[in-house]
Amino acid sequence: MIGDIHALLSRHLPHYEVRSLAESGRGLDNVVYEVNGELIVRHGRAADPEATRREAELLAVVAELSTLPVPEVVFIDPEAAVIAYAKLPGRSLDRHPVAEPARLAEPLGGFLSALHGAEPGTMLDLAPLDAYPAPTLLHDAELEYLDVAAHVPERHRPLIESFLGAAPPPEPTSPRFCHNDLGAEHLLADPASGELTGVIDWTDAAVTDPAHDFALIYRDLGPEVFERTLFHYDGRLDDAGRARVLFYARCALIEDLAYGLSTGPRHYADAALAHLAHTFA
Structure with a gap:
């Protein structure tokens, strides 16, 4: 799976240097990876392209609503059930x-x-x-x-x-x-x-x-x-x-x-x- 995430990063961020990549958590629906201590890549256990697109749209709307910081999407790959966003502090x-x-x-x-x-x-x-x-x-x-x-x-x-x-x-x-x-x-x-x-x-x-x-x-x-x-x-x-x-x-x-x-x-x-x-x- 780490190899798949490397490939996705190369495809979507071709000039981005990956210095570190490790799994940082997993739940019922997703496995989460941290890249360079600054990027979070979440991989869904089941592919649902429409759900991935909808979540990215939702996060954009939530960012306008929320009084607290929420994840800012860097890229999505709906077919791979992947969404990547900048890591929040804390x-x-x-x-x-x-x-x-x-x-x-x-x-x-x-x-x-x-x-x-x-x-x-x-x-x-x-x-x-x-x-x-x-x-x-x-x-x-x-x-x-x-x-x-x-x-x-x-x-x-x-x-x-x-x-x-x-x-x-x-x-x-x-x-x-x-x-x-x-x-x-x-x-x-x-x-x-x-x-x-x-x-x-x-x-x-x-x-x-x-x-x-x-x-x-x-x-x-x-x-x-x-x-x-x-x-x-x-x-x-x-x-x-x-x-x-x-x-x-x-x-x-x-x-x-x-x-x-x-x-x-x-x-x-x-x-x-x-x-x-x-x-x-």
Whole structure:
């Protein structure tokens, strides 16, 4: 695969000298490579030329909307399912947490205000409508929990099992444009200053329930950062919205735990276990 990336770089950037090229991460849908410490090349596991073109168009629109830096496309190769963009500064919060996470709340609130404020009908030209029903999410979480229950500390199991046995919240009525995977692994920050420096991986962006974006902030950064982010948010999140934030956060934690204990990197499971107490409190 490294050879394929070399060939793509030669084709699209013929005068670009490749001094270093290494895999920097992989997920369910993509393998990511870093070139010369300045270029990110993301290779999709399945070729979908139209999806690659649409994502490049989406990133251009998001760059106009976002109050935080987002990836700037350098080139795309739709047939190879490759998109390359300039590397943003900073490190991901999942592996490099900042000393004062509460300082992240104001920029996150402004970012989500801008994102969720986009006209949904316009964004549907670039991002799909994601209306995955809550009962189905809960059923998926039940099945995943069966596979990982033995890895959950015994004191936490009753809380999880009580959640899985309860009714899901009512469905949302006002979908908005969302990042839709705003976990700590997709938020970059300067380790020294603690300032947010970018938001990456927009492959799951969709017109959906805004509570999805808040849910991963709650799961990964904690309830205090969630509440402070909401204070700086221009939109509205009522009691039903808050209930969905908790619901999505808990389903997402079980999903990451199962992923990290099976086919994914182990640090996903470690993070899920570390966040379990406040997510299910």
